[in-house]
Amino acid sequence: xxxxxxxxxxxxxxxxxxxxxxxxxxxxxxxxxxxxxxxxxxxxxxxxxxxxxxxxxxxxxxxxxxxxxxxxxxxxxxxxxxxxxxxxxxxxxxxxxxxxxxxxxxxxxxxxxxxxxxxxxxxxxxxx
Numbered sequence: 001x002x003x004x005x006x007x008x009x010x011x012x013x014x015x016x017x018x019x020x021x022x023x024x025x026x027x028x029x030x031x032x033x034x035x036x037x038x039x040x041x042x043x044x045x046x047x048x049x050x051x052x053x054x055x056x057x058x059x060x061x062x063x064x065x066x067x068x069x070x071x072x073x074x075x076x077x078x079x080x081x082x083x084x085x086x087x088x089x090x091x092x093x094x095x096x097x098x099x100x101x102x103x104x105x106x107x108x109x110x111x112x113x114x115x116x117x118x119x120x121x122x123x124x125x126x127x128x
Contacts (some may be wrong), residue, residue, distance in 0.1 A: 010064030044121040070110035
């Protein structure tokens, strides 16, 4: 039987709140299910609260609210944070992404999250 985890899009107001909401959806109050995109990918692979057989879906209800909250403004904020802590060898690429985001181009934080699901758990994210 498929296990369904529910994300309430109204509770996702920025990337940090997304980590809280998905962690609690999968693992209950205070639960963890990643705090960055790489960790999310690892968690989607199993062993972090989802069924061992991988039979689960995540329903992201009212996802359009999250799409707006994780849109261009949040993307600019997150890329700014990345640029400040990036290794000097990677900073130029991140600054280029930041400039593109400021210009209204490129993927948003919402797009990043959806892409991780598509790559590491295809078919397991339902946007409602």
